[in-house]
Amino acid sequence: MRRKPSTELPRFVIPHPPSSQWRRRHVLFVFTGLLFVLWLLRSRRACPEGDGINWRKYAYSLYATDGATLCHAVLVFDSLAKLGSKADRVLFYPDAWDTVISDSRDRNSQLLVIARDKYDVKLQPIKLLTVEGRTRDGFTGTWQKSVTKLMAFSLGYYDRVIALDSDITLLKPIDELFLLPDTPIALPRAYWYKVDPPPLTSLLMVIKPNLEEFERFKDAIQEGGDTAIVQAHKFDMELVNERFEHSALVLPHRPYALLSGEFRKKNHTAYLGNPWETWDAQKIYDEAKLVHFSDWPLPKPWIMWPLEGLAEIQPDCGGSHQGTCAERKIWKGLYEDFRARRKDICRLLSVPAPDWSKIKASAPGDNSTEVQG
Incomplete structure (x- = not known):
């Protein structure tokens, strides 16, 4: 078998050391990359949900x-x-x-x-x-x-x-x-x-x-x-x-300021914003974002209802005191949910019910968020 002449053999060539220009460029690339990473991390902290909003x-x-x-x-x-x-x-x-x-x-x-x-x-x-x-x-x-x-x-x-x-x-x-x-x-x-x-x-x-x-x-x-x-x-x-x-x-x-008392009213034109729309209690509840408790003279939800007051003030379901309707179900559900969360999260029980006769006898405050039935 013929041996290759030395001129045909591969040679080991010692590479030239990198030039100072190349080193500067390399450092610049690394520095730029680090800046980008820092900016990215900062942006993610500012917009934690990634939606572009701080x-x-x-x-x-x-x-x-x-x-x-x-x-x-x-x-x-x-x-x-x-x-x-x-x-x-x-x-x-x-x-x-x-x-x-x-x-x-x-x-x-x-x-x-x-x-x-x-x-x-x-x-x-x-x-x-x-x-x-x-x-x-x-x-x-x-x-x-x-x-x-x-x-x-x-x-x-x-x-x-x-x-x-x-x-x-x-x-x-x-x-x-x-x-x-x-x-x-x-x-x-x-x-x-x-x-x-x-x-x-x-x-x-x-x-x-x-x-x-x-x-x-x-x-x-x-x-x-x-x-x-x-x-x-x-x-x-x-x-x-x-x-x-x-x-x-x-x-x-509608939908940012619905009063709980709206479910007790008979005329809903003011809330609906027009006289021709048909009132649908479930639809109104489903579209609402915020409900404010306001059912004077019944007390706020952290105070228990006087039984006489509840019978008198709750949604009347078209005059029926038996059974239920969407208005009554939603209205009671709002109060029950508030009281349950108050007990579960705050570990606080409801305040005992006040004397209904005294509440009725007191002049109703024209509160900024009170509505008459």
Whole structure:
């Protein structure tokens, strides 16, 4: 077998060391790649759901003035979590409270910890806002501090905040409201008022936080309000209407502001928005996103019904006190669901039923969210 001459054999060639230009280019590529990875990670943190929206710029705001409203705020946070809400959550509460659980009966501290640890709520201890000259609510005996909801205007580190009352049930997600066109405030009208147009209702407010606006509200609150307005339990609503009545973006009350009392009424034209549509209780319930409890003179859902009051006030199913109908089934179901969640999440039982004769004898407050049957 012929051996190959040395000139035909493969040669081992020592490669030239890489040039300094190539090394610089290599470092540049690596550096650029690292920057891209860092940007990608930061973008994913800013838009955790990958939908291109920075949900950290938005928040839901609720407030608590006592143990009951604290529990009900936690119920709303629970609903937001279950409905897949992506925005932050903020809770204003009295600065006398803390998150140190002293014993098993320290329910306020327990609920604050649940809100913080389970629902990722940002806790904001504050001195509650109080209308000067206001004494006590005639029925519940609690101090009137609902104007504390206006603290939402102080959250200047958010682009938009949704401020909610806590005596509600959320049925569907409402995150889409954060993406409304730019406006200082958006809210529904109190469709149950018998004036045209109805006033704006503060039970749901989509707010562009503004510290100057907040200071103006504080000044008005500290000056006190008209006696009739304050005694009507609607001072926060009055403030909002005086400021934004002619400039607010009006949200459709259908589906964002359905009162529980609507299922007791006989004329539904105001809610339907027209006189020709046929009322369908199940359809209305299915399309609603938020229900606000309002069935004066029956108490709110955390207070048990007086049996006489229930028989008198519940949906009458066309005059029948036997059996049931869609209106009665839905109406009772809303209350039963609220009480069950209050017991399961807050570990709180309902308040015993008050004396029905005393409730009926008291003058009905023209509350901003109360509707007569």
